[in-house]
Amino acid sequence: MIRDITIGQYYPGKSVLHSLDPRVKLIVTFWLIVVIFLCKSFFSLGLIALTAVAAAALSRVPAKMILKSLKPIVIILIFTAILNIFYTQGGETYFSWWKIEITEKGVNTAIFTMIRIVSLVVISSLLTYTTTPTMLTDALERILSPLKVFKIKVHTLAMMMTLALRFIPTLIEEIDRIMNAQKARGADLETGGLVERAKALVPIFIPLMVSAFRRAYELAFAMTCRCYTGGEGRTRMKQMKIALRDIIAIIFCAAITAGVIVLNHFFDAVI
Amino acid sequence: MSEKIIEFENVTFAYETEEEDAPVQFPALTDVSLTINKGEFVAVLGHNGSGKSTLAKLCNAILEPTKGKVTVKGIVPDTEEKADEVRRIVGMVFQNPDNQIVATIVEDDVAFGPENLGIEPAQIRKRVDDALKSVNMYEFRHREPHKLSGGQKQRVAIAGVIAMQTECIVLDEPTAMLDPKGREEVMQTVKRLNKEMGITVVLVTHFMDEAVQADRVVVVDGGRIVMNGKPREIFSNVEKLRSFGLDVPQSTELCHVLGIKEGVLDVDECVDEIARLAGGAL
Numbered sequence: 001m002i003r004d005i006t007i008g009q010y011y012p013g014k015s016v017l018h019s020l021d022p023r024v025k026l027i028v029t030f031w032l033i034v035v036i037f038l039c040k041s042f043f044s045l046g047l048i049a050l051t052a053v054a055a056a057a058l059s060r061v062p063a064k065m066i067l068k069s070l071k072p073i074v075i076i077l078i079f080t081a082i083l084n085i086f087y088t089q090g091g092e093t094y095f096s097w098w099k100i101e102i103t104e105k106g107v108n109t110a111i112f113t114m115i116r117i118v119s120l121v122v123i124s125s126l127l128t129y130t131t132t133p134t135m136l137t138d139a140l141e142r143i144l145s146p147l148k149v150f151k152i153k154v155h156t157l158a159m160m161m162t163l164a165l166r167f168i169p170t171l172i173e174e175i176d177r178i179m180n181a182q183k184a185r186g187a188d189l190e191t192g193g194l195v196e197r198a199k200a201l202v203p204i205f206i207p208l209m210v211s212a213f214r215r216a217y218e219l220a221f222a223m224t225c226r227c228y229t230g231g232e233g234r235t236r237m238k239q240m241k242i243a244l245r246d247i248i249a250i251i252f253c254a255a256i257t258a259g260v261i262v263l264n265h266f267f268d269a270v271i
Numbered sequence: 272m273s274e275k276i277i278e279f280e281n282v283t284f285a286y287e288t289e290e291e292d293a294p295v296q297f298p299a300l301t302d303v304s305l306t307i308n309k310g311e312f313v314a315v316l317g318h319n320g321s322g323k324s325t326l327a328k329l330c331n332a333i334l335e336p337t338k339g340k341v342t343v344k345g346i347v348p349d350t351e352e353k354a355d356e357v358r359r360i361v362g363m364v365f366q367n368p369d370n371q372i373v374a375t376i377v378e379d380d381v382a383f384g385p386e387n388l389g390i391e392p393a394q395i396r397k398r399v400d401d402a403l404k405s406v407n408m409y410e411f412r413h414r415e416p417h418k419l420s421g422g423q424k425q426r427v428a429i430a431g432v433i434a435m436q437t438e439c440i441v442l443d444e445p446t447a448m449l450d451p452k453g454r455e456e457v458m459q460t461v462k463r464l465n466k467e468m469g470i471t472v473v474l475v476t477h478f479m480d481e482a483v484q485a486d487r488v489v490v491v492d493g494g495r496i497v498m499n500g501k502p503r504e505i506f507s508n509v510e511k512l513r514s515f516g517l518d519v520p521q522s523t524e525l526c527h528v529l530g531i532k533e534g535v536l537d538v539d540e541c542v543d544e545i546a547r548l549a550g551g552a553l
Contacts, residue, residue, distance in 0.1 A: 134375050166375045169417040215370045221333060222371035225363040226384040226431065227355060237382040237395040 009069070009125070010132045016245060017059040017130040022139035024246040028253050029127045035257050036120055041267035042112065044260040049115055051256055052122045061129045069125040070118065077114050084110040112270045137161045142240065155231030163219070171212065178207050275344075276439050276471050277307040277330055277361065282339035284325055299325040301494045302339070307473060309438070312465040314485035314502075315475045318516040322494040327443040327475045331361040344438075359388065362432030366444040368424035369417075377419075377427055378403065378412040384435035395434075402434035403427075405468065406460050422453025426460055433464070439471035440464065446478065458484065479506075479520045483536045490515060507534035 017025070032048070039045040056066055084106060091104030128136075141158035148154055179189065182203050189200050282303045285296040299322045307313055317323040328334040329341050332348035340347060343361055348354040362384075365371050374380040378399055385395040403409040406426040416424055425445055432440050442461065446454040458481055465472045474485060482488050488505045490498035492515040498505050505512070509519050509527045519527070522541035526532050531544050 132375075134379065162374065166373065166416075169415075170369050173417075218365065218367065218370040219373070222363075222365055223373060225331060225333065225358055226373075226435065227358050227387040228383070229355065229387065233389045234386050235389050235392060235395065236386055237379070237392055237399060239392050 009065075009128050011059075011061045011065060011129045013060050013130070015058060015060040015130070017055065017126065019245070020130075020249055021240055021242055021246045022131050022135040023143055023240060024242065024249055025127055025131055026136065026139050026143060028249055029124060031253050032123050032256070033120060035253075035260055036116055036123075038257075038264070039116070039260055040264045040269040042108075042270060043267045044263035045112060045115055045119075047256060047259050047263060049119050052119045052126075055126055056122060059126055059130050061126070065129065066122060066125065069129075070121055073117060073121055077117060080113050080117070081110040084113055108270050133165050134162065137165070138236075138238070139240070153231075155234075159231075167212075167215070170215070171208070174211055175204065175208060178204050273311075274309040275306050276309045277305075277473070278342045279303050279305040279326075279329070280340045280342070282329065282336045282341060284322075284329060284334060285337045296337075298494055300329075303494075303496055305489065305496060305499070307439070307471060309471055310465075310469055312462070312472045312484075312486045313474070314482035314488045315473060315491060316477065316479070316482045316488055316505075316517060317491035318477060321491045321515075323475045323477075323491045324443055325494075326491060327363070327441050327473065330439075330441045330473060331363050332357045333363070359435070360437055361439045361441055362435055362437035364425070364428050364432060364440065364442045364445050366447050368421060368428050368448070371428050371431075372416045372424060375415055376412075377408065377414050377416055380416060380427060381412075381430045381434050384431050388435065398434045398436065399430075402430040405433060405463070406430045420453060421449045422456040425449065425453065425457050429457070429460055429464070433468075433470075437470070439473065441473040441475070443475045444477070445474075446476070446481065454478075454481075477517075479518055479523075483520055490517070492516070502536060503534040506536060509533070 020028075032051070036045075036048055039048060056063070085102055086100065086106065088106040088109045089101060089103050090106075091108075093101055093103050094107065095102040131139075137158050140161075141154055144152075144154045144157075183189065187200060187203060189197070189204075192200070282300060283298065284300040285298045287294050287296055289295075303326065305326075315323045315326060325334065329336060330343070332341075332343075332354035335348075343357045346353055346356055346360075348357040372380050373383045381399045381402055382395050385398050390398070400409065400412075403412055406429055408423060408426050408430060411419065411423065411427075416427060419427065429440070429442075429445075440461075445461075446457050449457065461472055461474060462484060464470045472485075474481065476482060483502050483506065485502060488498070488500065488502050489496055490505065490512070497515060498508070498511070506519055506523045509524065512519055518524075520536065522538050523535050526535040526541055526544055529545075529548075531548055535541050535544060
């Protein structure tokens with residue numbers, strides 16, 4: 001059933017990762033992503049990869065789901081690996097035929113890049129697995145709120161994101177309904193070439209746009225009725241509080257950063 | 272007389288559209304005067320295009336009268352600030368539940384109104400929980416609105432107004448898009464708000480069986496108030512109602528056609544009357 005769709009890929013749970021403050025989670029995730037790109041040796045990258053695995057275990061999200069998030073990047077992984085093997089030259093030659101040479105440095109770089117991408121995806125998908133989209137937009141609003149100084153309407157942006165998320169399932173249902181209505185009138189949506197199919201979508205998107213505008217209009221009315229006047233003077237029911245575990249998470253992150261820098265210094269750089 | 276909460280004084284409202292550079296006015300309401308008292312349950316009846324929705328929107332300053340004056344507890348909403356004040360007194364529920372739910376989680380949506388009013392977080396929590404309990408949706412507080420039925424969504428929308436603690440709720444055809452079960456759920460909730468919580472209710476509807484449950488029925492036709500009285504008085508006048516393009520509840524009609532009694536309001540009463548006619552118990 002189309003009604004049953006869940007926005008994002010939140011995996012409900014009660015693990016430590018789930019209960020961390022979303023602001024801290026957001027910052028820590030970006031921090032770790034930066035640290036991934038600071039890694040130069042296999043040892044420092046290994047430390048990050050280990051952190052990613054440990055965090056995944058801590059989140060209690062099934063390994064199957066985490067592997068599923070890696071599926072879309074398999075092609076990218078293979079592609080970058082091949083490019084690195086053939087284009088990075090240096091060190092001992094393992095294999096040579098015609099113009100192709102596979103060298104030690106090429107293989108190392110390929111493996112290094114692959115581990116780097118996988119850690120990146122695992123860490124960032126852990127954020128979306130353990131945080132609801134609403135919590136994420138909320139956290140983003142609060143983190144970016146200092147930008148108010150530059151007259152950037154952070155609250156309005158966050159409200160737009162929340163409303164967009166809220167209306168995704170509604171509009172999907174609407175598309176389904178319009179498609180059925182057009183099919184009932186004899187519209188052919190499944191056959192024909194690319195151009196014909198694109199043309200067949202016009203009678204679906206026009207009603208969708210019209211209804212989306214009508215919905216927006218009514219929603220604006222409803223929001224006015226509920227005394228919405230923008231971000232000024234608004235309070236929030238759900239407060240975000242930094243707990244001890246959040247501080248530990250930040251300290252842990254700092255320790256990993258330090259570890260990466262030290263390991264970079266003592267071991268040979270791969271890249 | 273009890274305390275007035277909403278007062279219409281000779282209100283005229285016309286929608287304006289631009290046609291060939293000359294503004295054309297479509298009158299939706301003409302010279303309407305109406306008083307809604309505190310604690311009342313008033314049903315506004317009318318067929319499509321009678322102006323009943325316009326009447327509802329004038330109650331909380333969504334629309335401004337072209338002529339005349341709408342007063343809510345002594346406030347005339349002629350500025351944005353005063354309109355906001357009026358909206359703290361009169362809440363509104365619309366027809367389509369999908370287009371009035373703002374958040375992706377039920378309890379966050381109910382909290383939206385109180386958050387806009389700038390209420391303390393702990394206080395909002397309490398209001399939200401109480402509001403959800405009063406519409407029997409407390410168990411659903413962590414659910415996503417799009418996974419609820421129409422009747423449940425509409426009850427969430429009502430809870431959103433209750434949490435704002437308005438003195439009056441205007442419902443603009445809240446059951447028009449619902450199935451019979453959803454309609455029943457919403458009507459039960461509305462009646463409870465009025466009877467148990469003492470909230471003034473203005474219910475705009477075109478369902479006769481809903482209007483019957485009100486304390487007072489106002490019939491609108493062609494932008495004017497044509498009837499205003501107790502349900503029993505209104506529904507005694509079957510022919511007049513018909514002339515406004517309105518039907519009467521089935522039990523009322525049966526008793527009218529049989530010539531037993533005018534102004535019968537529900538099935539039980541109808542059964543009693545027929546039993547009496549038959550001269551025995553049924």
